[in-house]
Amino acid sequence: MTRTPLLTFTPNGIYCPSGDFYIDPWRPVRRALITHGHADHARAGHEHYLCTDLAAPVMRHRLGPIDVETVAYGQVLTIGDAQVSFHPAGHVPGSAQIRVQVGGEIWVASGDYKIENDGLSTPFEPVECHHFITESTFGLPMFHWQPQSVIAAQINAWWASCAANDQTAFLGAYALGKAQRLLSMLNPDIGPILTHTAIENTNVILRGQGTTLPDTILADGSIDHKVYKGALVLAPPSALGSAWARKFGAQQTAFASGWMQMRGVRRRRAGDRGFVISDHADWNGLLSAIKDTGAENIYVTHGYTDIFARHLNDIGLNAQVVPTQFEGETLDTSEDA
Numbered sequence: 001m002t003r004t005p006l007l008t009f010t011p012n013g014i015y016c017p018s019g020d021f022y023i024d025p026w027r028p029v030r031r032a033l034i035t036h037g038h039a040d041h042a043r044a045g046h047e048h049y050l051c052t053d054l055a056a057p058v059m060r061h062r063l064g065p066i067d068v069e070t071v072a073y074g075q076v077l078t079i080g081d082a083q084v085s086f087h088p089a090g091h092v093p094g095s096a097q098i099r100v101q102v103g104g105e106i107w108v109a110s111g112d113y114k115i116e117n118d119g120l121s122t123p124f125e126p127v128e129c130h131h132f133i134t135e136s137t138f139g140l141p142m143f144h145w146q147p148q149s150v151i152a153a154q155i156n157a158w159w160a161s162c163a164a165n166d167q168t169a170f171l172g173a174y175a176l177g178k179a180q181r182l183l184s185m186l187n188p189d190i191g192p193i194l195t196h197t198a199i200e201n202t203n204v205i206l207r208g209q210g211t212t213l214p215d216t217i218l219a220d221g222s223i224d225h226k227v228y229k230g231a232l233v234l235a236p237p238s239a240l241g242s243a244w245a246r247k248f249g250a251q252q253t254a255f256a257s258g259w260m261q262m263r264g265v266r267r268r269r270a271g272d273r274g275f276v277i278s279d280h281a282d283w284n285g286l287l288s289a290i291k292d293t294g295a296e297n298i299y300v301t302h303g304y305t306d307i308f309a310r311h312l313n314d315i316g317l318n319a320q321v322v323p324t325q326f327e328g329e330t331l332d333t334s335e336d337a
Helices: 056-063 148-164 178-185 197-208 263-269 283-293 305-314
Strands: 008-010 013-016 021-023 031-033 048-052 068-071 077-079 082-088 096-102 105-109 131-136 168-172 193-195 232-235 251-256 273-275 297-303 318-321
Touching: 048 056, 056 068, 056 197, 131 283, 131 305, 148 168, 148 178, 148 251, 148 273, 178 197, 178 232, 193 197, 197 232, 297 305, 305 318
Parallel strands: 021 031, 031 048, 048 068, 105 131, 131 297, 168 232, 168 251, 193 232, 251 273, 297 318
Antiparallel strands: 008 013, 013 021, 077 082, 082 096, 096 105
């Protein structure tokens, strides 16, 4: 008789029969364990949520008055016949991998993750397991990230050049994670830092949790644009080039994303600059994380799934592609990555 896997892939999401719960489900369920607060992983409509204590405030802000239970990293809960714990994913503040154990069998669902310590999120920690569910957003060998310090120097040099020419520097960033990471990389001596409302709302929440960020100025409708010549404005990508942005006069625009590694994407976005930085693991980071789990069975979700799974099989692992509704990093939403 074939035994039911500890985690199964269903039309509602990743399901654990032993605990009767789902991980990052995309349809409403009774009990949802959530890896992090981005919209493709933390959706509205679930009856009960479980997430890290660091992720809960942003989830409440985005989803409203939800029934949410919180857990600290490494704390073990028993849910039905399953033992469950959350471990740092390094993706954004509060993000987690979810470890599920029944008897001697261990699965880990990674959610989204990155290997580099950004100084803001709790750094990624590999979790040993038999089965590992991994993203593959940037699962191609061409994706290779430079150290954060190198990208910080590039961004600050670009901003300083804009300021010297009396231009406003507009930098496209996502409201949770990427924006705060970029803020921590900016040199406030160059000029004032302004933030779009969507980003500043998240800043307020994270500051309330003790996250240290540079001082920012809310760039809402009441701001006097002429006062802030040479400023840098952090805004969702969708706001760049909008009527709101054009009110700032002479300006340059830049996008900060792993997709900036691809020349075609840079051309299509029509920005003045592209900075290659992502809150997802690059090719080497994915391979390193998988190796450190010790898992032989790998389930590849969103991204370059077919290519990445084929490579994993070629190097001796048992990998298969599983369909999900996760999106990874995009350039067309204010919420993700």
